[in-house]
Amino acid sequence: MKYIDEYRDGTLAKDIARQIATVADPARSYHFMEFCGGHTHAISRYGLEDLLPANVRMIHGPGCPVCVLPIGRIDAAIALAMRPEITLCTYGDLMRVPGSNGSSLLKAKAAGADIRMVYSTLDALWIAEAEPDREAVFFAIGFETTTPPTALALKAAIAKGLGNFSVFCNHVLTPVAIQNILESPDVRKLGTIKIDGFIGPAHVSTVIGTEPYKFFAEEFRKPVVVAGFEPLDVIQAILMLLQQVNDGRHEVENQYIRAVTTFGNERARAEVANFFELRESFEWRGLGEVPYGALRLRPQYAAYDAEKRFAMVTPAAKDNPACECGAILRGVKKPADCKLFGTVCTPDTPIGSCMVSAEGACAAHWTYGRFREKARQVDAGRAVA
Amino acid sequence: MNMMIRACGRKLDIANGRVDLSHGAGGRAMGDLIEVIFHKAFDNDWLRAGNDQSAFSVPGGRMVITTDGYVVSPLFFPGGNIGTLAIHGTINDISMAGAVPLYLSASFIIEEGFPLSDLERIADSMGAASREAGVPIITGDTKVVERGKADGVFISTAGVGQVPDGLDLRADAARPGDAVIVSGSIGDHGIAVMSKRENLEFDTAIVSDSAALHGLVAAMVETGGRHIRLMRDPTRGGIAATLNEIASQSKVGFRIDEEAIPLKPEVAAACEFLGLDPLNVANEGKLVAVVAPKGADALLAAMRAHPLGREAALIGHVVADGNCFVQMATSFGGGRIIDWLSGEQLPRIC
Numbered sequence: 001m002k003y004i005d006e007y008r009d010g011t012l013a014k015d016i017a018r019q020i021a022t023v024a025d026p027a028r029s030y031h032f033m034e035f036c037g038g039h040t041h042a043i044s045r046y047g048l049e050d051l052l053p054a055n056v057r058m059i060h061g062p063g064c065p066v067c068v069l070p071i072g073r074i075d076a077a078i079a080l081a082m083r084p085e086i087t088l089c090t091y092g093d094l095m096r097v098p099g100s101n102g103s104s105l106l107k108a109k110a111a112g113a114d115i116r117m118v119y120s121t122l123d124a125l126w127i128a129e130a131e132p133d134r135e136a137v138f139f140a141i142g143f144e145t146t147t148p149p150t151a152l153a154l155k156a157a158i159a160k161g162l163g164n165f166s167v168f169c170n171h172v173l174t175p176v177a178i179q180n181i182l183e184s185p186d187v188r189k190l191g192t193i194k195i196d197g198f199i200g201p202a203h204v205s206t207v208i209g210t211e212p213y214k215f216f217a218e219e220f221r222k223p224v225v226v227a228g229f230e231p232l233d234v235i236q237a238i239l240m241l242l243q244q245v246n247d248g249r250h251e252v253e254n255q256y257i258r259a260v261t262t263f264g265n266e267r268a269r270a271e272v273a274n275f276f277e278l279r280e281s282f283e284w285r286g287l288g289e290v291p292y293g294a295l296r297l298r299p300q301y302a303a304y305d306a307e308k309r310f311a312m313v314t315p316a317a318k319d320n321p322a323c324e325c326g327a328i329l330r331g332v333k334k335p336a337d338c339k340l341f342g343t344v345c346t347p348d349t350p351i352g353s354c355m356v357s358a359e360g361a362c363a364a365h366w367t368y369g370r371f372r373e374k375a376r377q378v379d380a381g382r383a384v385a
Numbered sequence: 386m387n388m389m390i391r392a393c394g395r396k397l398d399i400a401n402g403r404v405d406l407s408h409g410a411g412g413r414a415m416g417d418l419i420e421v422i423f424h425k426a427f428d429n430d431w432l433r434a435g436n437d438q439s440a441f442s443v444p445g446g447r448m449v450i451t452t453d454g455y456v457v458s459p460l461f462f463p464g465g466n467i468g469t470l471a472i473h474g475t476i477n478d479i480s481m482a483g484a485v486p487l488y489l490s491a492s493f494i495i496e497e498g499f500p501l502s503d504l505e506r507i508a509d510s511m512g513a514a515s516r517e518a519g520v521p522i523i524t525g526d527t528k529v530v531e532r533g534k535a536d537g538v539f540i541s542t543a544g545v546g547q548v549p550d551g552l553d554l555r556a557d558a559a560r561p562g563d564a565v566i567v568s569g570s571i572g573d574h575g576i577a578v579m580s581k582r583e584n585l586e587f588d589t590a591i592v593s594d595s596a597a598l599h600g601l602v603a604a605m606v607e608t609g610g611r612h613i614r615l616m617r618d619p620t621r622g623g624i625a626a627t628l629n630e631i632a633s634q635s636k637v638g639f640r641i642d643e644e645a646i647p648l649k650p651e652v653a654a655a656c657e658f659l660g661l662d663p664l665n666v667a668n669e670g671k672l673v674a675v676v677a678p679k680g681a682d683a684l685l686a687a688m689r690a691h692p693l694g695r696e697a698a699l700i701g702h703v704v705a706d707g708n709c710f711v712q713m714a715t716s717f718g719g720g721r722i723i724d725w726l727s728g729e730q731l732p733r734i735c
Binding site: 004045047048366368 | 653654714716720721725
């Protein structure tokens, strides 16, 4: 497949892996966080960690929009969907995300709620158009990448005079979240986890560019390499990070030059700015309340804001106390450190959101990587014997 | 309700007519429907005999029986329809025992309002598929349910077959060292169906691989039946599900080589933009065989000599693994697990 296979070339990967092995200083270790779930998925799916030396480790970050959605927002969406006039349009990923007391959108659908899986914001618009007697609500989630399509859907709804279309907005912002991780006590004060650099999300930067990362690369003295989602992109970004760390540099570098520019897509950002404004605070699963880390519709579009239109409330809801999603999303723990991982919490019976989306750290590790733990246990057992 | 109720001469308006509740009520209208659509399409001595059941003599030895329901949406897709699927799928389930399929039954649950022309088209293609396979449909049933209680038409087929003497394929028979062979490119059916799904339509040259595999299986059994441990047709859940089923039933693991798995570039491309893993995508005309190491080469050659096995490939081996993990060496150079699919990747593909 042209323009795809080139970025999955095993021979090139081995070359870069050899360079990494040469560049990595055996006297120290390196810990890099891939912020974005797309990278987590690529690392797991292509077995990229097998190509890294033991002292170069990846930490899976919170960049999976499904995973960071707090349980209360799912509860609010379920409560909304149970109203008879509502057709809730959602991406398939969200269907199985656990709400409170074992609930989920999938179960609400089975209980009679009109919940439709859509592939794009346009599907939701079409439903609103085709069924004028229904209230079509689009469950909008995601980072800067998925916000412009929501903005365009709102623009189209207004142009078409669709009075029965609205958006339940859960869009969140990447740079703020990375900063929040770096400022968290785990990272800053306690020194329990060490992050030597970040792989920055690819598609987010096609919209926002590389510029927004400059501040904290300087402030926190951590290198950032914005990388594409193909496995060669990721392994090259790891090499670039290693070189920065060894040189004592902390710059924002762009590996994904075929799609990302310094300032990103200004038209897309203008559309977003037209419809959305910052929330003073928004809860992220795993990070807690993040100031200015999410978006809401501007007051002049209140008629299209499902939260206002239907007076939605987000109930306070707690995760399963044994679930380590929070610590895993901050990079403090690994999926296998969680007592629930692989026992009661599996992709078929997810307890925490990290186990739901293919981009979630736990699901990716379960699906693609868990044999490594088993292999290590077996090796350890042999060593003891 | 037997299909052979004598028609009473009323004409069905097949071009414009629709199935209504009277077509399932046991009266004349039902007799007309069965006569004009099903009888015509499946015509054979058993149906003509007009009994509520059909009798046949059983050869000696071991027999197999299987049943399967078909609810695919959309009903028509590139390379087939729900009817051809219902014939091929059941023949394949029989064939995976190494058995020779003998007879089929067919049961229809039709939604009120379903166009008669579509029903005829489905029945005709079932008749053609059954004749081509040489496996007659010898009994059947028709029910009509109210609008909204079904999705167009649902079909159930059952089949019986005879196992050749000395052949005993079992799910728990895979042993470390065995070779894993797939009969051709994976994911064609799932992507063909997906390409016609409402709201997701895309243009593609991919057609479903829906086919009856008993001819290919007969060639394999003849060449090296004693070396075949077991066979599966990787339908829903794709080869990922099939390999995991075998792993847990045989209590073994697998090592699969990603580069060895046959995959059409168009299917790879469609999976890429739909975000699907081809290993999870359904097939309806492919089989996975686990074979003893010394029989692998001869079986592979026999498969490649058959039109439905031309692209057959050895994709990996069985290994001893108490965790029953299916592991794959990626073409990128790493390793990963191939897992069961969680939840649904594609709604209603067969």
